Amino acid sequence: MSMINSLRAAVRTNRRRTAAGLFDSIHPGETPSAVVDCAVYQHGRRHGETCSPRDAARLVKASKQLPEGEGSFSWIGLHEPTEAEFEGIAQRFGLHPLAVEDAVHAHQRPKVERYDDVLFAVFKTIRYVDHDQLTPTSEVVETGELMVFAGRDFVITVRHGGHSSLKELRHRLEADADGTGLLAKGPSAVLHAIADHVVDNYMLVADQLQTDVDEIEFEVFSNRGGRGADVGRVYQLKREVLEFKRAVAPLLRPMQQLSEPLQRLVDPEIQKYFRDVADHLARVTEQVHGFDELLNSLLQANLAQVSVAQNEDMRKITAWAAIFAVPTMITGVYGMNFDYMPELHHRYGYPMVLGSVVLICIGMYRGFRRNGWL
Helix, strand or coil: CHHHHHHHHHHHHCCCCCHHHHHCCCCCCCCCCCEEEEEEEECCEEECCCCCHHHHHHHHHHHCCCCCCCCEEEEEEEECCCHHHHHHHHHHHCCCHHHHHHHHHCCCCCEEEEECCEEEEEEEEEEECCCCCCCCCCCCEEEEEEEEEECCCEEEEEEECCCCCCHHHHHHHHCCCCCCCHHHHCHHHHHHHHHHHHHHHHHHHHHHHHHHHHHHHHHHHCCCCCCCCCHHHHHHHHHHHHHHHHHHHHHHHHHHHHCCCCCCCCCHHHHHHHHHHHHHHHHHHHHHHHHHHHHHHHHHHHHHHHHHHHHHHHHHHHHHHHHHHHHHHHHHHCCCCCCCCCCCCCCCHHHHHHHHHHHHHHHHHHHHHHCCCC
């Protein structure tokens, strides 16, 4: 409290001091280990180096008392924080306990919720896993989670998973040195940039998945003796597409809501950009639904091909069994060892019986071939 009071006193005693002068005092502080980056922004510009969340909150609060301090906000990035690491930040920024619980424990459904003046968004991040050949155990997509708290003067991002880093995104937004870019619009601009970044990755993954789906489709309908593709590979790809679908489909409606005029927590200028994000997301959603339906059809077609191949095998076995039944029956009759049997003592009886067996077998073979059984 003493630091806050002294900071406020400094503001009151020196009205000529600019907001930029306040930010010159930012210095690296003692931060929780989960904090990846923490900075204060004013009119789209980053001021100072990485600081602690406590210092960021104080500086933003103090800057708002100055004429030039409007438009300042803090952006805190965390990676897999524990409850203890996130507790202080949650209390300092007044985050709702339900949202805090979701952010810490992860495994949440994609959504956007409002808690008073704070928007809480959950994104499923997707990364395509490169593989030389798709196998029944191949991992095609890897998922993570990204939570965003967007308030009036702060943005807090919580990332779970080994990918989907926001470092490059932050640097790209900060590269707009003249302050006229999206960052000048405040926290809602950061929320849009993150949503756009996530959806752009969805589009890249969908294009890469298209190659795997095309490969499976070609294999199912290629000439492999009617055996089709390995059903395990088809089913594994379907499971990966389903995981992708769970990440994309629930997010469409929340993105559309963020672009509606009734959403007062989003800058009207940024709402136009959210419409573009929603449009891209709708296209990805349709593409993923198409993958799912196509793989359903391919799975059924593959099973049908296997069934047809098995029927053909059974017909061949039946045809050969019928052919061999003829000599078995005839030789069985003449092997009963009765004294009085027709042609038993005939001079040409033996060759006549063998000839009859051969002729009957040849006739049956040609008949089965003509009807497609052999």
